[in-house]
Each structure stands twice: as structure tokens, then as C-alpha cells.
Amino acid sequence: MNRDAEVNRRLFLRALGLGAASLISPIACSDSERYGEADIKKLADQKRQEKELAGKGPYGSQRFRGYRGLSELPYFELDTNQNLRCIVEGLPPIVDFHAHLGMSFLFAPKIDLLRKTERVVHFLDCDATQPGCELDLDVYINANFTEDDLASLNSESLAQGTWGSAAAATHTIPNLVAEMNAMGIQRSVVLPISLGLPFNDDSSALWSEAIETSDYANRLLPGATVHPRDPDALESLRLQIARGASALKLHPAVQRFYPDTPELRPIYEECAKAGLPVFFHGGRAGIEPEYTHRFTLIRHYEGAVAAYPEVQFVLGHAGARDVADAIPFAQKYPNIWLDTHGQGVSTLGQLIDEVGAQRLLFGTDWPFYHLGASLAKVLIVTENAPEDRWAILSGNAEKLLGQEGL
16 A cells, blocks of 8 residues: 555544544443343354354255356346346336445545446455355345455445545446346435545435436435434435435444434434435444444334334344344334345245235345345245235335335
């Protein structure tokens, strides 16, 4: 690393530290009551049990080599350029409720969001080698990646604010739409996030403008984002709603807040007035910094969900590795929806059985992963359930967005 890059890295980390410190909200009880040894053990147990049970569920072994390896399933093929393509006929107009674009902030060069590149470099790129990485569809998706893969993810995340991420430079609108076309996805909800740094890092306006000036404004639905600690959060949210935001993205782990903290009430109230869904990152993914785990435990969402029954809340990743807590939570509150991204096929089948297909939203978390990794799981578990397939891939999103006939 050259001297200028190292200086930029240090400045970025210093800014990030200042931003993070400003995010932690005052709470009425001690942090030990919010997060304890039992919570730590529960995550470790989940990872161990998942590994032991992989491939032993109702769908058997679902292991492939790379995203390209999904072409072994009857739902996909490889085109002449070795790109994965969905070949299922009669699919509904699929809506991906969980997508992003490339980010650059602080010292990183601005990304040309309208540029088409030769290939997409997913943050967790299972096709970087030939054959691809081992991809097991019966575990939480990040369990497929090695320590080196995760280190690369961390490096690219840091690069988005310093010297620029080569991977993020491929996370552009034409590249997303090309992958959508290959998978038969008609529309994607594009969710930005405000990081709360001491500099302007709000990607919502940038992404909305890029979408509007692209040829794909009818395919991409911009989301909103605010930082809970931003004194101008309400004003910003109102501007984004006026621009036509489709959902508000909040990320308790990245933004360092508890979802039930009183400071969030004005934001939830504004969403209630506007009929705007709130999309939370929900639960612990298990690869984020451990000190952020405390913010995303499912019980910390209940105060908001219970207090605002008129607001539709989406738990991203269906609670991630805390899915066992997300299931009874969704059963208790009818204003909770679960995003399918990340969960293995056995767990996805359990979600359909115990929560109901009518409460699940198809999501992919692009560009972290190929769209096909999420689509394959839904197609497998709904093979003999066309009504469930329609609800998850299309109908539920239409209902939540209030856009019948998307």
C-alpha cells in the first residue's frame, strides 16, 4: 500500500470511529441486560447445529460449485458466455425487495453507476475461480465462505471509503438489470444506507438521480435512508418520501442503534403517516463485528413493532441466524414481514410452514451475492406449491408496495 493510501485509510478509520461513537443511543437499562452470555451461546449453537444438519432436511443435499454450478438444477442453464440464466417458464413478475448499488464515500473515487462492465464482482464472489467455491443452499449463505473470502469482503468495504473498491465499481445499474434479466426479475427495491460519518455519505439522492437518468427507471424502485442520530433526519426522510421512496432502510448493526430506542419514534411516526414500509436489517449474520451483535437481537425490535401496528416492518434476512426468534415474533405481530434472503432451503420451508408464504418477501442482497443463489432456494421449496411461489416472488411485494400489477 502506498503512503497516500495509508494516510487515507487512517483518516477513514478515524472518521468511522467518530461516526460510530456518535450513534450509540442512551438506553434505560445496562448493556449487560441488552446482550449477555446466553445470547453469545445461542449464536454459537445455531452455527454448530446448522453445520451438523446441512443436507439432512426435507430437500436433501443441495451443494454446487459456484453460482454457475446452479445450472445443474432444472431451473437454470449457462449461456454462451457462461452466465447463469433462469429458464423456468410461467414465473410471476418477480420483485426483489432487497438490493443495493455500489457505494463510494469520503476519499474513494465516485462510481459511475451507469457504466456496464464485463462482469459483476460480487462482494462474496463464488464464481471468482473455476470451479467456483463450494455453495451449499441448505445453510445460511455466508457460511459458504472462507476466512480469506470474509477478509476480502472487509477489505472491499474499507476501500469504499478510501482508495475505491474495484468490486463496488461493478455494482452499477446496467449490471444489476442485466442480472435481473437473466433471472427473470422484473423489479428491484434498491435500498441505500446512511453511515452517519462526519461527512456526507447519504447515497439515497445519488442513487435516485442515477436511476431516474438511466434507461431503467421503470425497473428499479429507490428506497430511503436516514441516520437515527442525524438532527435533520425527519426533513431528509420527508424529501425522500416526496421523491417517491418505496421503503425506508435502517440497519441497527451498521448504524449502531437499538430499534426500540425512543429517538426513533418520530421516524416511525413519519413512516406511519406516509404509509412507508420500514426495512430493517434483522438479526445477527455472524460475520459482522461482534460488538454490533447486541443491536440486532429480535427482542429489540418488539417495542417499535408493537407501538406502531400501522407500520409494515420488514425483517431483512428473516432474522438471519436469529431466525428461531424471528418466527414466533412474526407469528405474534401481523405487521411483520420476513425477507427470504440468506436462509437455507430447510429453514425457508420452515418459514413457509410456520409463518406462511403470504408473509415472505423475496430478497437477494445484491451485490453481495448473485441473484440466482436466492432465487434457486425459492424455486426448490415451492416446486409443488405454485400459489406460495407466486406470493413470495411477486404478490406479497405488490401488496406491500401498494402497486398491484407490478
